[in-house]
Amino acid sequence: MTPLPPKSPAESAVTEQVYMVFPNDLNAKDTVFGGQIMALMDRYCAVVADRHAGAVCVTVGVDAVHFIAPARRGDVLIFNATVNRAWRTSMEIGCKVEAQDAQKGPRRHILSAYLTFVGTGEDRRPIPIPSLTPQSADERRRHQEADLRRQMRLQHAADLKALRGGHAS
Ligand SMILES: CC(C)(COP(=O)(O)OP(=O)(O)OC[C@H]1O[C@@H](n2cnc3c(N)ncnc32)[C@H](O)[C@@H]1OP(=O)(O)O)[C@@H](O)C(=O)NCCC(=O)NCCS
Secondary structure, three states: OOOOOOEOHHHOOEEEEEEEOOHHHEOOOOEEOHHHHHHHHHHHHHHHHHHHHOOOEEEEEEOOOOOOOOOEOOEEEEEEEEEEEEOOOEEEEEEEEEEEEOOOOOOEEEEEEEEEEEEEOOOOOEOOOOOEOOOOHHHHHHHHHHHHHHHHHHHHHHHHHHHOOOOOO
16 A cells, blocks of 8 residues: 655644633633543644544543643633654644633643544544654654653553453453
8 A cells, every 4th residue: 555645743733722711611619620621622633633644533542631720710722732743543642732811911831731543444443644754853852752652651551451351441
């Protein structure tokens, strides 16, 4: 099969997507419900994944998510997401979420996360996706780091499977 032509991170990136916080996004402490931010992040990353793969992609995993700072009433959330690395059928997408007072205060880093997506065919099975050609120094660093995280993810999944006597769940 002819290999798919490689793509750059910029070809699929989602940049500076804003979401205005409304009262129904808040929890009892008047800060944004974390699950809402995660759902938005998954959607933006799905757009990046579909663009890169040129196919429908599914989320296979999300690395540990740590909320660094809260987002509040009156904030806008700003999402940036790019492919860090693509392997045979899977890719890692990095997403950074910042918050900013809607009247234009300084930006606060709310959370960063790494999501793994898999390109799928009509039968919903994994399909080959284009490789990634990083261009900038930052993109090359992310590309290198992503491989290290992949090794840890796959090792973790294999360790859990072994512990459970060969069952994945
Ligand atoms: C994604 C899915 C199609 C993969 O099927 P599978 O039988 O596990 O396929 P494979 O074992 O061939 O793995 C496919 C790719 O995923 C990667 N992968 C599998 N498990 C992984 C994990 N826990 N973390 C990271 N990557 C993983 C594999 O390394 C492989 O990548 P590669 O081809 O680039 O090397 C299947 O697990 C699925 O349908 N999951 C549900 C997805 C979904 O519905 N998501 C929405 C949220 S509920």
